Amino acid sequence: MAANDFYQTLGVSRDASDSEIKKAYRKLAVQYHPDKNPGNKEAEEKFKEISAAFDVLKDPEKRAKYDQFGHDAFRGGHTSGGVDPFDLFRDVFGGSGGGGFGSIFEDFFGGSSSSNASDGIRGNDLRVTVSITLEQAAKGVEKEIKYSRHTECSPCDGSGSSDKSSKTMCHTCGGVGQVASNQGFISIRRKCPTCNGSGITIDNPCSSCNGQGRSKSSDSVKVKIPAGINDNSRLCSRGRGDAGPLNGPFGDLYVDVQVTPHKVFERDEDDLFHELYIPFTLATLGGTVEAPTLDGKVTLKIPAGTPCNKTFRIRDKGMPHLRSPANKGDLYVKTIIDVPTNLNKEQKQKLVDFGVSCGDKDIGDDSSILKKAKRFFEADS
Numbered sequence: 298m299a300a301n302d303f304y305q306t307l308g309v310s311r312d313a314s315d316s317e318i319k320k321a322y323r324k325l326a327v328q329y330h331p332d333k334n335p336g337n338k339e340a341e342e343k344f345k346e347i348s349a350a351f352d353v354l355k356d357p358e359k360r361a362k363y364d365q366f367g368h369d370a371f372r373g374g375h376t377s378g379g380v381d382p383f384d385l386f387r388d389v390f391g392g393s394g395g396g397g398f399g400s401i402f403e404d405f406f407g408g409s410s411s412s413n414a415s416d417g418i419r420g421n422d423l424r425v426t427v428s429i430t431l432e433q434a435a436k437g438v439e440k441e442i443k444y445s446r447h448t449e450c451s452p453c454d455g456s457g458s459s460d461k462s463s464k465t466m467c468h469t470c471g472g473v474g475q476v477a478s479n480q481g482f483i484s485i486r487r488k489c490p491t492c493n494g495s496g497i498t499i500d501n502p503c504s505s506c507n508g509q510g511r512s513k514s515s516d517s518v519k520v521k522i523p524a525g526i527n528d529n530s531r532l533c534s535r536g537r538g539d540a541g542p543l544n545g546p547f548g549d550l551y552v553d554v555q556v557t558p559h560k561v562f563e564r565d566e567d568d569l570f571h572e573l574y575i576p577f578t579l580a581t582l583g584g585t586v587e588a589p590t591l592d593g594k595v596t597l598k599i600p601a602g603t604p605c606n607k608t609f610r611i612r613d614k615g616m617p618h619l620r621s622p623a624n625k626g627d628l629y630v631k632t633i634i635d636v637p638t639n640l641n642k643e644q645k646q647k648l649v650d651f652g653v654s655c656g657d658k659d660i661g662d663d664s665s666i667l668k669k670a671k672r673f674f675e676a677d678s
């Protein structure tokens with residue numbers, strides 16, 4: 298068991314506090330997240346491993362059981378039915394090479410179902426996308442999401458049968474929900490085609506749900522989107538997916554969060570970037586200017602002689618850090634020199650005078666090209 302000890306997996310001691318466990322998990326989860334390691338099988342396995350460990354250790358009840366019984370703690374509930382659930386756990390935790398990883402983690406995380414008939418068939422996971430503004434991402438926001446999903450059929454209470462007594466055990470699989478076929482030395486189990494894995498057949502199917510025990514209806518869920526969330530993040534609302542047929546367990550609802558691009562700020566992780574147009578006079582002479590931040594304007598001091606593309610850092614005016622919202626990124630303001638257009642005659646003349654005083658030639662006149670040409674020929678002759 299030591300090989301896959303949940304505490305070791307998260308790198309915490311057995312008496313670690315909840316917050317230490319959370320912290321350790323988050324750090325590892327970020328490191329091994331599949332999004333950060335595309336195509337990296339090892340990282341994926343590791344991510345599953347740490348997620349499984351956290352799933353147990355974050356829950357005081359599960360953790361206590363785990364402390365007392367180890368991995369055996371989670372075997373009990375799966376023993377009925379014909380499939381030997383011990384197989385799954387043995388593969389994963391018994392050190393036989395990790396070949397069975399998929400199955401146990403599907404149980405933990407609700408992938409496709411390897412659950413046996415006694416648990417019922419798990420409903421599908423669902424996915425919705427929600428868009429939020431950068432301001433909402435900065436403060437955190439609660440969004441109500443409307444979607445449709447399979448829920449328990451009410452006329453039959455999810456039993457699928459019009460009179461609740463008319464269920465019989467499936468004769469094909471003997472109620473197990475799976476059938477085995479032998480190919481040489483290998484025995485392959487698959488979902489029973491007669492009962493579709495439920496282990497029972499319905500003699501008088503409910504007319505509302507055609508014996509499915511569930512029906513599609515609209516639903517809504519309030520999702521708390523944490524401050525500091527990144528674009529293309531995924532949240533999970535457990536048990537908010539489809540109901541499984543015949544009172545089977547619910548799938549999960551995955552909420553993909555998109556942060557819409559902002560008009561004036563670009564974001565890179567927790568930092569924000571803004572291009573600030575300043576008059577060339579201000580850039581030359583120095584002064585102050587107002588710069589936007591996510592929570593109102595701030596006054597920015599521009600030193601005399603500020604060039605184009607000079608970047609000023611305004612501390613703590615970036616996005617809150619997702620894991621510790623009290624820590625914020627910075628705002629980087631880059632100056633862009635705003636070259637004036639549509640000058641009137643007087644303004645033009647002043648600039649010409651200024652230019653001439655600096656020794657600039659060929660400025661300020663529409664005929665400057667002509668002048669240039671003239672000088673070129675003069676020099677040539």
Ligand SMILES: [Zn+2]
Pocket residue numbers: 450451452453454455456457458503504505506507508509510511
């Ligand atoms: Zn029904």
Ligand SMILES: [Zn+2]
Pocket residue numbers: 467468469470471472473474475489490491492493494495496497
């Ligand atoms: Zn069957």
